Amino acid sequence: MSLLNFVDLDDDDFQSVADVVRRWCSDDNVDPESERGRAAMRAAVEHALRGDSA
Structure with a gap:
């Protein structure tokens, strides 16, 4: 995912x-800047772009 996805x-x-x-990061004690936190952001953005609901 690139920053262009946010656009x-x-x-x-x-x-x-x-x-x-x-x-999610707070509840699971994950640093948002960590690899896992960034992966969560990528997945969330991809879901939002597809119009998926949580």
Whole structure:
């Protein structure tokens, strides 16, 4: 995933994705900047772009 994927998200979608990933990272004691945290962000963005719901 590149940063260009974020361009396709509107502000509300981006905020929702960021909030969900932050909450997941906090609940699972994962550093959002770690490989696992970044993988979670990639997956969340891909789901949001496809229109998947959680």
